Amino acid sequence: MDALDALINRTSCPRLEGPAPTPEQLDLMLRAALRAPDHGALRPWRFIITEGEGLVRMGELFARAALKADPELPQARHDKCLQMPLRAPMIITVVAVTREHPKVPLDEQLISAGCAAHAITQAAFAQGLGAMWRTGEMTHNSHVRSGLELAEHEQVVGFIYLGQRCREREAPMLDLAEFVTRWEG
Template identity: 45%
Template sequence: MDAIAALHRRVSVAKVTEPAPDLTQREAIFRAATRAADHKHLQPWRFLVIEGDGLRKLGDLFVAAALSDDPEMPEKAVESLRKKPLRAPMIVVAIATCQEHPKVPEWEQVVATGAAVQNMLVAAYALGVGAFWRTGAMASHPKVIQGLGLTPSEQIVGYLYLGTPVKSPPTPKEVDVDKFFTAWPPN
């Protein structure tokens, strides 16, 4: 699939199953992340690849974090949270590794990490790999941040779930691009 077609057709694929991307697909997806727009070439990102038993451990970490906030959390909610990482055979945790720089503020480094995730999403789609990007409370919870080993200058930008699509991805809805782009200055 050519780049323009992948960019125009990419959709999130929320229902994925085994297998995870193979080594060739991973290399292509991971390499795409490193080509994100990156002012001053700081490469302000790192990624944790979680599979197998790591997914169960991530679910346990989510539960521990939630229970630290609400020890009376209903068992049904606990089990739902524990299973969230099991929705895909592989999760890539995208982490912004912000650095002090006189010309590149922290927000720009976080955006660059987001661009790296977007590149991975498009690469996955082009390769036929199902992918979806999640955030939520577990992306900023201090216990999760600590449990994943982040430093004080790092933050989770998202969880990229990857696997084999359960069914063919939907056709994206057409978008009226004129709704979002306006000439300036106005006439």
């Protein structure tokens, strides 16, 4: 796929089926992530790959986290948490690894990690795969953080759900004039 095609026409895909991306497809997505713009070449990111049985374990982690946060958790919510990671055959958890730096503020490092997450969705789309960037209450949950073995200076930027696209969606054609001005001094 042409690079501009991918950039302009990428859409998310909430319903994703197996098979999971191949090792070659995964490699390309991660290489795209590593080319995210990065002030100071700090590489403020890391990527956790989960598939197969790991997705079941992730659902259990989410369910335990929800139960810890609310001991009265309704059964339906508990079951939903168990199922959440099973919405795709692979999840890449994108983790921002930010550190105090004399020149590069933490915000900029977080933005770089976000760009890396977006590059994964772009590279998925360019390879005919589907992707969906999700966050939600599990993103900053302390039980989930320790289950994923995050250090103090790390945070989840997103869970990128990946798999085969079930349904094609057209990208909305927005009006540029709504978002663009020129500044001429």
